[in-house]
Amino acid sequence: MTLRTRLTAWYAGVFLIAGIALIGLNYWLLAEWTPGDGVAMARTVPAELMDPYTGYTAVEAAQLPGDTAVFTGEQIKASTMNTVLWQSIIALLVAAVIAVWLGWVVAGRVLAPLHSITTTAHRLEAERLDQRIELDGPPDELKELADTFDGMLDRLASSFDSQKRFVANASHELRTPLAVQRTLIEVALGDPGASDEIRRLGAHLLDTNERSEKLIDGLLLLARSDRGLATRELVWLDEVIDDEVESCAALASEKNVTFAVQTRRYLVDGDPVLLAQLVGNLLRNAVLYNKPGGSVSVRLDQELIVTNTGPTVPAQAVPGLFEPFRRLRDRTGTAGSGLGLSIVQSVAKAHQGSAKARPNGGGGLVVQVNLPETGVRQAS
Known part of the structure; x- marks a missing residue:
């Protein structure tokens, strides 16, 4: 009522x-x-x-x-x-x-x-906080409520502007030192007189540096998707999937994992970079957390469903996988940063969609991503 x-x-x-x-x-x-x-x-x-x-x-x-x-x-x-x-x-x-x-x-x-x-x-959206009520009328309780709401929006707009500036500055300030470190390590390793111990140490430092870069990229991407979409354009999701499958081909070959892709034409109104990150994270996770000789099924119909044949996943552990830095395996045992599914969920929400997962019957995980499909169709 x-x-x-x-x-x-x-x-x-x-x-x-x-x-x-x-x-x-x-x-x-x-x-x-x-x-x-x-x-x-x-x-x-x-x-x-x-x-x-x-x-x-x-x-x-x-x-x-x-x-x-x-x-x-x-x-x-x-x-x-x-x-x-x-x-x-x-x-x-x-x-x-x-x-x-x-x-x-x-x-x-x-x-x-x-x-x-x-x-x-x-x-209201994170990137569009310019809406105000501006209620006219006598100074009663409703006028006070509307003015309070407008004041809260002013503070939120200021806070989001500060956050965007912070992310932009952090993107530069955090990437630059890591790039310099990587260059110095590569120069040291290129020295013909470098000993085997220095080369082993350099390889370890390069690996650590790469993991740090991936972690920073993931955190910045997560912060960007949490703020919402700054711009939108029509994106064919099936084409994004084909591109990301091709990008993951080398990693899949290295892990001895095969892809089975079944898609249809699917148009989404959103950010192409974020959508590519969503699909890419799903595919890389499905490959990394798989078993040798396993497979990854990618199906796009009413929603995007990615299924892998990895180790058995306890049902009670699935919700925690969408939290940042939460993984089933020990952190030092994988090349991931624990942000993959967090980014997937955040990007889906930014597109007014949703992401959920469940254990696969024969082992592994089934991730379902629902993204609103537009009514526009490609001209035949």
């Missing part, structure tokens, strides 16, 4: 209670009325027997015409009270219907500012 319906019901209920109380009070006062105890009233009395001042006179029954109907005071009182009661009930029901209609209209006008707040909140 909506708030408007509840308010209307309250208005109508209060009106009915007040109306019933008023009818009860009138009925009680009418019950105290005594229309001339012991006096008979005639429905038709000859004009010459009527008192010109009061309209009534006391006459003997023998003086009345034979067709005159005579009522006692108690009969008149009972008839009057019965008539007043039923007419009051009918009037109350009619007024109650009008009260419900008026209550509905008044509740709608009172709640109109709340609808404005809700509509504004639905239009």
Whole structure:
């Protein structure tokens, strides 16, 4: 039941209670009325027997015409009270219907500012915080609520701007030292006089440096997707899948993993870079966490489903895989950074989609990503 319906019901209920109380009070006062105890009233009395001042006179029954109907005071009182009661009930029901209609209209006008707040909140995105309510009206509670909401949006917009500047600066400041370190290590390893111990140490440092670069790239990508989409364009998801499968071909060959791809034309309105990262992370995870001679199934129909044949995954551990840095294996045992599925979920949410996973029956994981498909179709 909506708030408007509840308010209307309250208005109508209060009106009915007040109306019933008023009818009860009138009925009680009418019950105290005594229309001339012991006096008979005639429905038709000859004009010459009527008192010109009061309209009534006391006459003997023998003086009345034979067709005159005579009522006692108690009969008149009972008839009057019965008539007043039923007419009051009918009037109350009619007024109650009008009260419900008026209550509905008044509740709608009172709640109109709340609808404005809700509509504004639905239009907001991380990259579009320029919407404001700017409610006009007297300084009442709803005006105060709208102004508070506008103030909160101002603070959020400022916070998101600061975050975007931080991510842009961090992207440069964190990448540059790692690039310099990698170059120095490669130069040292290129020295013909370098000993075997230095070469082993250099190879270890290069591997650590590469892992750090991947971790920073993943964190920056996660931060970017969490902020929402800055721009949108039409992207054929099936083409993105084909490109990413080709990019993962070398890694799959190294791990002795085969791909089985089945797609259809699927158009998405979104960010092509983020969508490529989503698909790429799914495929790389499916290859890295697989077994030698295993396979990766990629199917795109109503949703994107990626299935691998890796080790058995406990059902209770699946939700934790979408958290950053959560993996089933020990961190030092894989080349991943533990951000793959976190990025997949974040990118899916940025595109108004969702991502979920479940264990594969024969071992491995099934990841399902739902991305809203646009109604646009490629010209034939």
